[in-house]
Amino acid sequence: MISKDIAEAVLQEAKRKGATEADLVLVENELVTVQVRLGEVETIRSAREVGLGLRLFFGKRSATSSTSDLSKGSLARLVEDTSVLAKVTAHDEFSGLPSAEECARSFPELHLYDPDGEALPVKDRIARAKEAEAAALAYDPRITNSEGADFSSNLYRIIYGSSHGFLGEYRGSTFSLAVTPIALFNGAMQRDYWYSYARYLSKLEPPEAIGRRAAERTIRRLGARKIKTQEVPVVFDPETAASLMRTLCSAVSGSSLYRGASFLIDRLGDRIASEIVSVYDDGTIQGYLGSKPFDGEGLPTRRNAVLENGILRSYLLDTYSARKLKLAPTGNAARGVGDVPTVGPTNFFLQPGPHDPAEIIRSVESGLYVTELIGPGVNLVTGDYSRGAVGFWIEKGELTYPVEEITVAGNLKEMLLGIEMVGNDLTFRNSVVAPTLKIRRMTIAGH
Amino acid sequence: MATQLVKPERFFLEKFGLTERHLERGLGAALGAQIDYADLYFEYRIGEVLSLEEGMIKRASKNISQGAGVRALAGEKTGYAFSDEISVQNLELAGSRAKAIAERAGAGNPPPVKVGGGPRHDLYPVRIQPIEIPVEKKIDLLQRIDAIARKEDPRIVQVMGSFASEYKIVLVATSAGVMIGDIQPLSRLNITCIAQEGDNRQMGTCGGGGRAEFEFFLEDGRFERYAKEAARLAIVNLSAADAPAGTTDVVLGPGWPGVLLHEAIGHGLEGDFNRKKTSAFTDRIGQRVASELVTVVDDGTIPSRRGSLNMDDEGTPTGRTVLIDRGILQGYLQDRLNARLMGMKPTGNGRRESYAFQPMPRMTNTFMLAGDSTPEEIIASVKRGLYAVTFGGGQVDITSGKFVFSASEAYLIEDGKITRPVKGATLIGHGPEVLTRVSMVGNDLKLDEGIGTCGKDGQLVPVGVGLPTIKIEGLTVGGTEGLNKAESFLQ
Numbered sequence: 001m002i003s004k005d006i007a008e009a010v011l012q013e014a015k016r017k018g019a020t021e022a023d024l025v026l027v028e029n030e031l032v033t034v035q036v037r038l039g040e041v042e043t044i045r046s047a048r049e050v051g052l053g054l055r056l057f058f059g060k061r062s063a064t065s066s067t068s069d070l071s072k073g074s075l076a077r078l079v080e081d082t083s084v085l086a087k088v089t090a091h092d093e094f095s096g097l098p099s100a101e102e103c104a105r106s107f108p109e110l111h112l113y114d115p116d117g118e119a120l121p122v123k124d125r126i127a128r129a130k131e132a133e134a135a136a137l138a139y140d141p142r143i144t145n146s147e148g149a150d151f152s153s154n155l156y157r158i159i160y161g162s163s164h165g166f167l168g169e170y171r172g173s174t175f176s177l178a179v180t181p182i183a184l185f186n187g188a189m190q191r192d193y194w195y196s197y198a199r200y201l202s203k204l205e206p207p208e209a210i211g212r213r214a215a216e217r218t219i220r221r222l223g224a225r226k227i228k229t230q231e232v233p234v235v236f237d238p239e240t241a242a243s244l245m246r247t248l249c250s251a252v253s254g255s256s257l258y259r260g261a262s263f264l265i266d267r268l269g270d271r272i273a274s275e276i277v278s279v280y281d282d283g284t285i286q287g288y289l290g291s292k293p294f295d296g297e298g299l300p301t302r303r304n305a306v307l308e309n310g311i312l313r314s315y316l317l318d319t320y321s322a323r324k325l326k327l328a329p330t331g332n333a334a335r336g337v338g339d340v341p342t343v344g345p346t347n348f349f350l351q352p353g354p355h356d357p358a359e360i361i362r363s364v365e366s367g368l369y370v371t372e373l374i375g376p377g378v379n380l381v382t383g384d385y386s387r388g389a390v391g392f393w394i395e396k397g398e399l400t401y402p403v404e405e406i407t408v409a410g411n412l413k414e415m416l417l418g419i420e421m422v423g424n425d426l427t428f429r430n431s432v433v434a435p436t437l438k439i440r441r442m443t444i445a446g447h
Numbered sequence: 448m449a450t451q452l453v454k455p456e457r458f459f460l461e462k463f464g465l466t467e468r469h470l471e472r473g474l475g476a477a478l479g480a481q482i483d484y485a486d487l488y489f490e491y492r493i494g495e496v497l498s499l500e501e502g503m504i505k506r507a508s509k510n511i512s513q514g515a516g517v518r519a520l521a522g523e524k525t526g527y528a529f530s531d532e533i534s535v536q537n538l539e540l541a542g543s544r545a546k547a548i549a550e551r552a553g554a555g556n557p558p559p560v561k562v563g564g565g566p567r568h569d570l571y572p573v574r575i576q577p578i579e580i581p582v583e584k585k586i587d588l589l590q591r592i593d594a595i596a597r598k599e600d601p602r603i604v605q606v607m608g609s610f611a612s613e614y615k616i617v618l619v620a621t622s623a624g625v626m627i628g629d630i631q632p633l634s635r636l637n638i639t640c641i642a643q644e645g646d647n648r649q650m651g652t653c654g655g656g657g658r659a660e661f662e663f664f665l666e667d668g669r670f671e672r673y674a675k676e677a678a679r680l681a682i683v684n685l686s687a688a689d690a691p692a693g694t695t696d697v698v699l700g701p702g703w704p705g706v707l708l709h710e711a712i713g714h715g716l717e718g719d720f721n722r723k724k725t726s727a728f729t730d731r732i733g734q735r736v737a738s739e740l741v742t743v744v745d746d747g748t749i750p751s752r753r754g755s756l757n758m759d760d761e762g763t764p765t766g767r768t769v770l771i772d773r774g775i776l777q778g779y780l781q782d783r784l785n786a787r788l789m790g791m792k793p794t795g796n797g798r799r800e801s802y803a804f805q806p807m808p809r810m811t812n813t814f815m816l817a818g819d820s821t822p823e824e825i826i827a828s829v830k831r832g833l834y835a836v837t838f839g840g841g842q843v844d845i846t847s848g849k850f851v852f853s854a855s856e857a858y859l860i861e862d863g864k865i866t867r868p869v870k871g872a873t874l875i876g877h878g879p880e881v882l883t884r885v886s887m888v889g890n891d892l893k894l895d896e897g898i899g900t901c902g903k904d905g906q907l908v909p910v911g912v913g914l915p916t917i918k919i920e921g922l923t924v925g926g927t928e929g930l931n932k933a934e935s936f937l938q
Binding site: 037040041042043044045046047048049050051062063064065066067068069074078081082085086088089090092095145146147182188189190191221224226229259260261263338339340374375376377379381382384386387388390404405406407408409410411443444445446447 | 511649841876925
């Protein structure tokens with residue numbers, strides 16, 4: 001079990017070893033995953049795991065460490081080993097904790113934890129997974145197989161403490177239900193999936209609806225073909241538009257920027273996207289998946305306008321990258337147990353626009369509607385973008401046949417400027433989200 | 448710590464005050480009348496990462512994790528419970544939890560557990576674990592790399608290097624009465640350079656590693672080669688034109704482009720997908736899936752390789768599995784569960800990221816055997832096409848068989864000659880069919896440098912790939928320039 005006492009004891013020990021500053025994160029997860037396939041339970045995995053991540057500073061030198069062994073002896077050794085390691089690193093004038101004044105003073109109640117998760121019996125979890133999969137299997141006779149349905153939950157607790165005297169704790173919960181049906185027709189198989197992910201059990205989409213949606217998404221892919229190489233308008237559905245947002249998020253991340261590893265360096269205040277594009281990162285929204293009361297360095301989370309009407313207003317920064325870039329941190333330090341703080345989004349989203357998704361599709365004479373992207377294919381340094389895609393061919397404003405084995409390519413600089421329409425269909429079903437969007441022109445490679 | 452003296456079989460028992468009777472109790476708790484099989488998996492891992500950027504060692508970190516997982520199998524059902532506190536009580540608790548999960552009924556007979564047993568390899572006899580090498584030596588290596596890369600070209604404006612080493616002790620005790628362990632060293636050196644000329648910024652990455660001693664990086668000028676290569680790639684890309692879009696002949700260079708095999712066929716031949724009949728390769732053993740020039744194997748027994756293991760994470764010795772023999776599909780990669788359910792033999796491919804996960808069928812080192820052509824002949828045979836030599840990663844949709852892999856260094860081939868560099872682009876194809884269009888296979892088989900990490904169902908494991916130079920007639924290249932335009936650009 002993790003506790004504030006452990007945090008305080010380790011910080012004390014660090015001070016005793018001569019560390020000038022120290023901070024740590026303690027994490028406890030209670031994980032349960034139930035997997036059902038073709039109506040039978042296939043796997044149940046359950047565990048409680050703990051971890052401690054420590055960072056010590058000796059002046060401007062620092063080192064980090066982590067362990068899953070929270071026994072006294074192990075923690076004392078960890079502090080000792082980290083001290084030794086810190087002394088061999090370089091004097092880095094930008095290193096160090098945020099100032100005490102910057103740390104969160106009060107913790108808003110963000111409703112991140114659902115106590116209903118504590119007593120949820122395994123048989124209920126199995127029942128939800130079975131119901132979702134059964135709905136998918138019953139949807140259409142061409143759904144012949146399944147990769148199964150998973151119900152997962154995590155009840156977690158995070159404690160962060162620093163030698164400034166900051167000591168904060170919060171609990172959170174997440175629940176997810178996902179189904180992956182497989183359809184077979186004319187000898188060709190297709191799979192797709194649908195999922196729901198939420199902090200509250202009651203906010204999950206009904207199992208039956210998830211199953212039907214997964215089946216519908218799978219069936220519509222049957223008979224997919226390759227198309228010829230051409231340049232056309234491309235419409236991204238909310239799932240693939242969210243993947244573009246994740247890429248944008250990396251490009252505005254301070255850790256990419258100070259290293260020169262982003263196409264958006266030195267662009268604050270510039271127009272980098274079309275004027276209908278506004279993007280926010282907001283860690284303060286009650287009950288949302290990316291919300292948290294303070295970041296991985298104890299700074300309060302907040303609402304950051306990243307892009308406003310196409311103008312780049314803010315990067316996402318932790319303390320180190322902020323100092324390197326001569327800016328103020330934005331409350332976006334992300335802290336895993338085994339790593340130094342880096343930059344991460346909270347709730348990162350593209351502000352919805354006025355258009356119904358159907359209206360966006362109707363606006364396309366011939367083009368592509370993308371529903372899945374695969375492969376790495378993004379070069380953040382140059383903005384070059386080339387990824388495998390699956391979707392539908394749009395002809396005269398209507399979705400016609402499914403398409404596969406093609407790539408969509410462009411450069412993110414032009415893609416952002418080329419966003420012509422933004423949908424009104426934003427839902428916060430994940431921590432990085434976007435509505436449907438349309439990009440004026442991209443290159444499709446096929447035949 | 449004098450790790451060379453550690454015996455995994457004794458390490459856990461001594462460290463956590465356990466006896467063989469305790470293991471039997473843990474297994475006994477997991478076994479029941481309807482349980483076919485149970486196992487305990489113990490893991491202790493120490494990792495260290497040092498990283499350099501802007502000419503300084505900015506980060507140093509040390510990570511320790513330990514824990515045990517208990518698994519009970521009943522038919523197709525798996526119960527898995529794990530804990531990061533290794534104690535008798537937790538083993539029994541996890542055992543009974545795993546049992547309750549897999550099946551309700553029954554009281555099991557604790558099996559006798561013996562130390563050792565079973566055949567074993569000794570593929571990475573390391574005298575000194577890389578993690579035990581003083582950090583000063585590793586720091587010196589990174590600083591030399593920084594200097595070498597910057598010296599290559601004044602346009603190199605940023606060098607990022609990292610050296611990661613780990614040391615993992617694992618122990619598997621099974622209800623079949625086997626107790627077997629392994630000590631697994633692993634290290635990796637990674638270098639990324641950014642080159643700048645005016646507003647044009649480009650990146651190049653190179654690295655390598657394996658289950659070897661620290662000296663590996665110093666031998667044959669290896670680290671210097673990585674540094675120069677990362678710098679060279681960044682510089683080459685400064686003058687790269689837009690990549691072509693469309694279907695064209697593609698020549699893949701030797702080594703890491705073997706990621707093609709990993710994505711196009713490797714995942715599709717993992718036993719779990721074939722048992723469930725969700726793979727595009729389902730029920731295709733004995734059928735032609737490649738040209739007769741193509742033989743592909745997965746071999747976990749190559750000494751010192753990143754993808755190699757003495758035993759898999761279920762205690763089965765690793766082996767060499769022929770996946771495709773002269774174009775004909777031969778077999779699948781199996782763990783214990785899927786092998787049993789399919790009436791096949793485990794192939795030593797049951798792997799897991801850590802004690803927090805149950806094993807799954809995974810690749811080890813996957814590569815194509817060499818052919819007869821010289822690389823020069825292969826390139827000379829292409830009228831117009833793409834020569835792709837360095838790749839990032841890839842991904843596959845196992846069910847539809849569609850896969851992608853992304854080139855980070857590529858050139859146009861015109862009239863049998865390599866001409867201009869073009870920017871990286873994603874290549875896309877259909878797994879069960881792409882290798883049927885392999886029309887030439889080089890005599891220059893090369894394994895990758897030891898940088899691969901494969902993700903499946905959220906579990907990451909180190910893997911290797913390899914390839915001779917090959918020619919594929921017609922593969923879709925996802926650039927932005929029309930092929931014709933790219934050609935005229937050359938004239």
